Amino acid sequence: MVCYNHNFSDADAATLCELARIANNPQHRPYVCLWVTNGVVCNLHFQASEFPDHLRIAHGVVGQDKTPLVCCWFSCSTEMKKESVMRHVNEKHLELRHICPTCHEQFTRAHTMQNHVSRKHSGN
Numbered sequence: 001m002v003c004y005n006h007n008f009s010d011a012d013a014a015t016l017c018e019l020a021r022i023a024n025n026p027q028h029r030p031y032v033c034l035w036v037t038n039g040v041v042c043n044l045h046f047q048a049s050e051f052p053d054h055l056r057i058a059h060g061v062v063g064q065d066k067t068p069l070v071c072c073w074f075s076c077s078t079e080m081k082k083e084s085v086m087r088h089v090n091e092k093h094l095e096l097r098h099i100c101p102t103c104h105e106q107f108t109r110a111h112t113m114q115n116h117v118s119r120k121h122s123g124n
């Protein structure tokens with residue numbers, strides 16, 4: 001049996017393809033994980049909705065309990081209960097940031113980051 005949606009136009013299909021392309025392109029994911037493990041910044045790009053799973057799977061932050069935990073986010077080190085981590089990260093760290101790809105310094109504006117890169121890492 002063939003199920004065909006006559007309301008689904010070529011334009012809709014193009015829009016969906018474009019959305020899928022953006023979603024699958026790491027460069028378009030708005031957030032960067034700066035969780036530090038063994039001195040290494042994670043640096044993975046993700047969508048906000050993916051983050052709880054990412055934190056659980058990649059960094060072992062599991063469960064909603066009262067276990068004390070230190071936030072390993074780059075330059076954070078805030079102590080909190082495990083149940084508070086997701087909210088803490090959302091509020092404190094998941095703002096749109098521009099990260100220097102060389103030294104991982106954070107900037108709130110793209111052009112500040114680009115200035116930094118040309119001043120510090122231009123190689124001359």
Ligand SMILES: [Zn+2]
Pocket residue numbers: 033034035042043044054058059
């Ligand atoms: Zn991560």
Ligand SMILES: [Zn+2]
Pocket residue numbers: 071072073076077078088089092093
């Ligand atoms: Zn933190």
Ligand SMILES: [Zn+2]
Pocket residue numbers: 100101102103104105116117120121
């Ligand atoms: Zn830098």
